[in-house]
Amino acid sequence: MQKIAVLTSGGDSPGMNAALYGIIKEAEQKNITVVGCLDGFIGIIKENFIELKEKELSKYINIGGTLLGSKRFPDFSKLDIQTKAHSILTQHGIEGLIVIGGDGSYHGALALANLHFPVIAIPGTIDNDIPLTDLTLGFHTAIENAVDAIDKISTSAYSHGHIFGVEVMGREAGDIAIWSGFATNADAIIAKKSDWDLFNVIQNIENSFEAGKRTQMYILAEGAISAEEFKRQVEKHSSFKVRTLMLGHIQRGGTPSVTDRILGIKFGQQSVRSLINGAQGKCLSVNNNTIEELDISQVLKADKGKPFIPYGLDY
Ligand SMILES: Nc1ncnc2c1ncn2[C@@H]1O[C@H](COP(=O)(O)OP(=O)(O)OP(=O)(O)O)[C@@H](O)[C@H]1O
Numbered sequence: 001m002q003k004i005a006v007l008t009s010g011g012d013s014p015g016m017n018a019a020l021y022g023i024i025k026e027a028e029q030k031n032i033t034v035v036g037c038l039d040g041f042i043g044i045i046k047e048n049f050i051e052l053k054e055k056e057l058s059k060y061i062n063i064g065g066t067l068l069g070s071k072r073f074p075d076f077s078k079l080d081i082q083t084k085a086h087s088i089l090t091q092h093g094i095e096g097l098i099v100i101g102g103d104g105s106y107h108g109a110l111a112l113a114n115l116h117f118p119v120i121a122i123p124g125t126i127d128n129d130i131p132l133t134d135l136t137l138g139f140h141t142a143i144e145n146a147v148d149a150i151d152k153i154s155t156s157a158y159s160h161g162h163i164f165g166v167e168v169m170g171r172e173a174g175d176i177a178i179w180s181g182f183a184t185n186a187d188a189i190i191a192k193k194s195d196w197d198l199f200n201v202i203q204n205i206e207n208s209f210e211a212g213k214r215t216q217m218y219i220l221a222e223g224a225i226s227a228e229e230f231k232r233q234v235e236k237h238s239s240f241k242v243r244t245l246m247l248g249h250i251q252r253g254g255t256p257s258v259t260d261r262i263l264g265i266k267f268g269q270q271s272v273r274s275l276i277n278g279a280q281g282k283c284l285s286v287n288n289n290t291i292e293e294l295d296i297s298q299v300l301k302a303d304k305g306k307p308f309i310p311y312g313l314d315y
């Protein structure tokens, strides 16, 4: 194997640059050239390739986002576009592709694998919504960012006795809500749609204020209920006033945590070894502190199931 490519796709996640570094570090040791496809799958179609060098990338391990860029490109679900990508990769002498992204990106990776192009995927998303891995790259930083923001508004909420509904990202998964809610001792965590019970919430607020609590903090997973909807419903059915905060992209930003840097480098190095060993349609996962190779098709068929609950705590 002499030349491979890498792309980052879907929402950026802190640690993607560390993964790029891990890839180039391993590849250069094996005398393999690595090119980056800019902006995800669309970079293949536009033939936007840049050669990556370990010396340059080593400076970016501690920088969030992705140096390669990431643009959503829904057309990649079309067979003719996938076939075109396959032939462009081949024309450029690229013998294997590493895809870093979430479950949507896994579908893109699998499509190329089904066309017999060697592909390996790395779970890179803050959502932690990929089945059969304990952690996705970026999740750890996202929960640290969420906790930092919630801590900051908690002091002001205490001063004024406010009720807050804080909406966190994570699509349907709810993992960011659970981890950040636990860590900030929130009054309630609404991690999935079935957790939402308006009258229970109102009762909870009344009981807490009666018991002398000054402030209320509700952590809402975006896939369960939005902060705006939470406010609308509570205010419509009670006399309480609700403040809202949608944490948004702040969760994806900033410096990657130690965990995400190390995980990124390790995933990156392993992805190159896997390609050299003939991986086809595989993805990496981390379970019980060990990086494993699984079939992308197996992961996409698996059920993410319940949100990953830290240390078995009940919420
Ligand atoms: N069914 C599919 N077939 C082929 N390619 C796909 C498919 N779904 C998504 N993709 C490709 O993967 C890209 C990223 O997918 P998506 O926007 O769902 O984000 P993701 O990878 O799930 O990451 P995140 O959830 O963290 O944003 C899409 O823009 C598209 O190019």
Ligand SMILES: O=P(O)(O)OC[C@H]1O[C@](O)(CO)[C@@H](O)[C@@H]1O
Pocket (backbone or CB within 6 Å): 010, 011, 102, 125, 126, 127, 169, 170, 171, 222, 252
């Ligand atoms: O950056 P965009 O395209 O608005 O996407 C936001 C979505 O991406 C994620 O941050 C990552 O999947 C989700 O949590 C969120 O719903």
